[in-house]
Amino acid sequence: MSVRTKTAGKTWPRSLTQVPYWAYQDEHVYRAEQEKLFHGPFWSYLCLEAELAEPGDFCATFIGEQPVLVTRDTDGQVYAFENRCAHRGALIAMADHGHARDFTCVYHAWTYNLQGDLTAVAFADGVGGKGGMPPDFCMGRHGPRKLRLAIVHGLVFGTLNNDLPDIEEYLGEEILDRIGRVLAGRQPVILGRFTQMLPNNWKLYVENVKDSYHASILHLFFTTFGINRLSQRGAIIVSPGGGHHVSYSAIDPSTAGGDEYSKQSIRSDGEYRLTDPSMLNGFSEVGDDITLQILTVFPGFVLQQIQNSVAVRQILPVGVGQTKLNWTYLGFASDTEEQRLVRLKQANLVGPAGYVSMEDGVIGGFVQRGIAGASGESATVQMGGDGYSSSESRVTEASVRGFWQVYRAAMGFEIAGKDEDAVA
């Protein structure tokens, strides 16, 4: 198959500290990713269960480039299948979300139930005894591929691959616990959905999210306004296989008085001050002292808590140099009116216009433009060594290396020998 032959010649550096720039540029690599990652043995985030509140609700989403429909049927269960008619391949549903009793393809009116089963074929018996499908046509053998699903604290993950473990084993206990920390036992309420189109390869955004080294350097909002986060304690957790990570910081009990969280967590006393610092008056998100938690699940899912701004991000490749980033901002049904107001104000921190995230919208593009003509060269990710283990220091690129460890194995690249490594 062409995908295999075209990427077979690619050799990945032996050391995880080197990332060859062709990985962000090569059309064949991009095509192979669709097969080996997004259709491979990995769980992809699809949507929130909260987006499927009622039976009949549906949500159109993607695994990589693959369009997918996620539905809630009248039995209350969530189902997912390709958004592709079994007849000619047209989209079964065109809306991003909605409510339906069934789906009828507009092209030739082939109809599917909410579980993705083909239930009717227009003119199947022909007209006036002429035409129609052959007598041995079996609707049960035609239908979009169905996805295996897993729901984790209201997050719906799916896969087209059966050779992978249950989601709990896939995530591991530490990652699962950290998802649970933000979402367990709470009913998420969707506050807004925004899509950001990034002018770069999807992996540059994944790396950016995993890279805690850049945070205080590229994002100057907190520093400029002297917003003193007394949250020096923190760590990076990298899942044992390398693919997932959590970066978090918490108020250090030795610097915080432990009285009012809102006054202790952040304050503005720099050269520049906020005219209206009400945005900073947050609350303890789940009753602990963690003020920031960024979590990724391989290949392209992010759960963020930045103060009281809680959001999920879905990273979707749409081309070698173009990425679709879907933001879903969350509150919770248990929020008080004041807490909801804090969330709306702190949403200014994140998203395409976010005080601490707008830079991430351009930085991947700066890299994509910077590496043009340098496909034979490599990025260097040596901060914190060459491994991908958890660390109490966030001045490390361990979780970035963990991503590449999983990526290069999944893609099946040859790993360069020791001699080449010494030269490179």
Add this chain to the structure above:
Amino acid sequence: MTDSMATIARAQAAYVRAIDSDDLEAWPDFFTDPCFYQITTADNYRRGLPAGLIWADSRGMLKDRVSALREANIYERHSYRHLLGQPAVLAEETESGVRAADSETPFCVLRITGDGPTDVFASGVYVDRYLIGARGALLRRRVVVCDSSRIDTLLALPL
């Protein structure tokens, strides 16, 4: 009493001129204090989802947005060209003894990044409530409803 439509059109012409000519510091002055300013999308607006790309409920928050753009945030140099349609004045009433007018104005914003091409960055409608007094029309509330759900690269300058 001057015509509300003319007063609003005059205020909006000055508003877009300030943004497009990089006089961002003047931008908060087009609002009352307190005020409400939000950038959202037609999809969120239709579904009644309250969050914004930018969400401010005071003139101070608008000033902070400008200070952050000037002093803190990093983005590639770019400028906008706002093209506004005529304001449709939908309702007029008195709010606490002050003339108030609700209006909607369609907009198209072109963005020029660096020396790059002129790109269509956003189209949509301003859903506004103006208070009209001796100083002309001031925005009590502006909800910027972008037609598309997609934002290209980032949204730095206000719409």
